[in-house]
Amino acid sequence: MLVGSLPLDRLAARAVPLAAEAPAAAVFDAADVVYAAWELAGVDRTVLFPPALHPTSPTLLTLTGAVATGGGLGLLRLSCRHGARARALLVGAVAWGSGTAVAEAFGCGADDGEIVVEGRTLQVRSAGGPDVTVALGPGADGERVLGPHDVQYVTGLHPVVLPERGVRLLQVEVHADTGPATALRPDVEAFVWPGLPAGVAPVHPVGATLAHGRLELPRPRFVARPDVLAHLGSEPLSA
Amino acid sequence: MRFGIFFELSVPRPLSRANEQEVYANALEQAAVADELGFDTIWAVEHHFLEEYSHCSAPELFLTAVALRTARIRVGHGAVVCVPAMNHPVRVAERAAVLDILSGGRLELGTARSSTWTELGGFGADPDLTKVWWDEYVRILPRMWTEERFSFAGRSCTVPERNVVPKPVQQPHPPMWVTVTSPGTELDAADRGLGCLGVAAVSFAEQERRTAAYHERVAHCEPVGGVVNSNVTTQNFLYCHEDLERAAAVGGGMAAIFNLTNSHLLWTREAYPTAAYRSLGNQATKAAKEAGAPGERAPLPEGLTVGDPERILTELRRWEAIGVDGVNFIVNTCEVIPQQDVLDSMRLFAREVMPAFRPAVTAARHSAAGV
Numbered sequence: 048m049l050v051g052s053l054p055l056d057r058l059a060a061r062a063v064p065l066a067a068e069a070p071a072a073a074v075f076d077a078a079d080v081v082y083a084a085w086e087l088a089g090v091d092r093t094v095l096f097p098p099a100l101h102p103t104s105p106t107l108l109t110l111t112g113a114v115a116t117g118g119g120l121g122l123l124r125l126s127c128r129h130g131a132r133a134r135a136l137l138v139g140a141v142a143w144g145s146g147t148a149v150a151e152a153f154g155c156g157a158d159d160g161e162i163v164v165e166g167r168t169l170q171v172r173s174a175g176g177p178d179v180t181v182a183l184g185p186g187a188d189g190e191r192v193l194g195p196h197d198v199q200y201v202t203g204l205h206p207v208v209l210p211e212r213g214v215r216l217l218q219v220e221v222h223a224d225t226g227p228a229t230a231l232r233p234d235v236e237a238f239v240w241p242g243l244p245a246g247v248a249p250v251h252p253v254g255a256t257l258a259h260g261r262l263e264l265p266r267p268r269f270v271a272r273p274d275v276l277a278h279l280g281s282e283p284l285s286a
Numbered sequence: 287m288r289f290g291i292f293f294e295l296s297v298p299r300p301l302s303r304a305n306e307q308e309v310y311a312n313a314l315e316q317a318a319v320a321d322e323l324g325f326d327t328i329w330a331v332e333h334h335f336l337e338e339y340s341h342c343s344a345p346e347l348f349l350t351a352v353a354l355r356t357a358r359i360r361v362g363h364g365a366v367v368c369v370p371a372m373n374h375p376v377r378v379a380e381r382a383a384v385l386d387i388l389s390g391g392r393l394e395l396g397t398a399r400s401s402t403w404t405e406l407g408g409f410g411a412d413p414d415l416t417k418v419w420w421d422e423y424v425r426i427l428p429r430m431w432t433e434e435r436f437s438f439a440g441r442s443c444t445v446p447e448r449n450v451v452p453k454p455v456q457q458p459h460p461p462m463w464v465t466v467t468s469p470g471t472e473l474d475a476a477d478r479g480l481g482c483l484g485v486a487a488v489s490f491a492e493q494e495r496r497t498a499a500y501h502e503r504v505a506h507c508e509p510v511g512g513v514v515n516s517n518v519t520t521q522n523f524l525y526c527h528e529d530l531e532r533a534a535a536v537g538g539g540m541a542a543i544f545n546l547t548n549s550h551l552l553w554t555r556e557a558y559p560t561a562a563y564r565s566l567g568n569q570a571t572k573a574a575k576e577a578g579a580p581g582e583r584a585p586l587p588e589g590l591t592v593g594d595p596e597r598i599l600t601e602l603r604r605w606e607a608i609g610v611d612g613v614n615f616i617v618n619t620c621e622v623i624p625q626q627d628v629l630d631s632m633r634l635f636a637r638e639v640m641p642a643f644r645p646a647v648t649a650a651r652h653s654a655a656g657v
Contacts, residue, residue: 048338048546048547048550049299082559084557084558086407101550103550103552104335104336104337104550104551104552105407105552107552107557126552126556126557128549128550130546130549131546131549131550132549133549186412186414187412188412188415191561193561197560197561198559199555199556199559201556228559230560251407253403253407253557253558256559
């Protein structure tokens with residue numbers, strides 16, 4: 048199977064130092080929970096991931112976000128595997144209001160910006176940073192209503208620097224407790240996101256959902272060494 | 287109990303043309319040996335774009351090659367993907383009939399709806415419609431095989447009145463199956479009088495539950511075809527060696543590689559929000575979660591038909607006891623086991639294990655094959 052080939056020093060350059068090993072859980076209540084996915088194209092998938100991770104085929108670029116009254120957080124991630132488990136590697140983030148503190152605590156390296164959902168238009172706005180406009184349209188069979196458990200929010204990984212362990216991939220679960228979700232098609236009208244790895248851009252739309260409810264990032268329980276495979280490099284965090 | 291060989295035609299990296307050709311050649315040799323040894327069926331999957339995991343994208347051609355090299359063993363689609371963008375229903379009926387003719391009436395037709403985004407997305411197929419399409423396919427295939435004037439208007443196709451030719455050898459038509467991965471599909475199979483072609487790794491308890499539910503329901507089915515197939519098969523791995531420890535290392539390793547490559551597939555449910563797919567593939571990830579600490583050498587899990595003949599016999603008796611009619615074996619993955627070792631494993635199984643299930647027939651066949 049394919050194994051990532053991203054040089055570790057380039058991964059380390061993206062790693063944000065964390066003051067504590069595991070940040071406290073973060074919750075966005077009464078939030079619009081958004082998800083959108085696209086396929087990449089024209090990029091060697093292995094160079095996007097460190098050796099601990101495996102690219103999927105195809106590799107998906109996903110945007111998962113919580114838009115709450117007091118703030119929110121948007122995570123731009125690439126689908127992958129850590130061992131046998133489905134994961135998503137963080138390559139970009141935006142945060143605003145209450146979400147800014149969450150992003151800092153989790154070491155997301157987020158840009159100051161926000162996700163805005165107006166009707167069936169999703170935007171990522173910032174000053175000098177990400178600038179994204181997505182038209183959320185009906186699929187081939189129109190808009191579909193899904194049960195809350197029909198949407199998968201994949202656990203994420205992103206590089207951090209821990210006080211005693213050094214560079215690690217922090218495993219961040221994403222738990223959503225929402226009402227029904229509306230399934231849509233994400234057609235990109237504009238996409239600018241500075242700092243992404245070369246070739247990372249949404250090409251082929253896969254699907255999107257809008258839901259409303261609670262999005263939680265639980266207290267992380269595991270980190271992974273980025274240089275070795277999962278069965279050799281998974282480490283529990285102190286309780 | 288019937289025994290089959292289940293081919294994914296997985297190719298190790300590098301994905302060279304030479305590697306692909308070797309995989310196909312080895313599989314054809316394994317099929318020929320299986321025929322001599324008394325195995326019942328050769329099954330071949332249909333997958334597209336699944337690098338490394340399966341390069342079996344034209345199973346009708348592979349199965350035809352098997353049929354022309356063998357005399358007795360049945361050839362099974364495990365399974366035809368019932369998605370119009372991949373296979374128009376008329377083409378499925380036509381190819382199946384031709385294969386049934388070329389094989390002398392040995393075709394088993396499994397049906398499926400695909401479960402990876404890689405494949406469905408690659409053909410631009412709407413995952414939300416796959417179940418509707420599958421239901422139409424299994425209802426109209428028997429009609430195309432038996433009616434001289436066939437017409438249909440549905441979501442999978444619109445066909446004005448035509449005679450789909452040729453007709454198959456088997457009367458009224460080849461036995462039909464559906465691949466069972468997600469819980470509940472066995473009930474869909476039962477309602478329609480289709481056999482259960484299990485392709486998921488499930489526990490004894492779960493298989494027993496599904497089999498019991500299936501048999502209770504199929505007794506009251508409204509068959510989609512002219513004949514009810516009420517058989518339940520399950521999938522497993524086979525590596526048989528006199529040395530249990532070696533068998534565990536080699537066969538267990540093969541199963542682990544399969545489970546790992548399977549877990550790396552991009553399942554529809556993971557990528558595309560939908561209610562049409564309830565589970566993540568064939569539960570390889572669940573098996574991994576139930577393992578011990580990373581790096582720990584785990585004992586052979588219950589139900590796995592890897593080991594010395596005695597262990598394999600014991601496990602097969604347990605599957606038989608819960609009502610499984612047949613077990614289809616994966617005998618290699620990504621060629622991690624040398625071809626000669628695969629063939630030796632098959633021969634040892636046929637000599638030491640198979641007779642326990644079909645003594646008279648097996649003995650005669652082995653005598654003829656010089657086993």
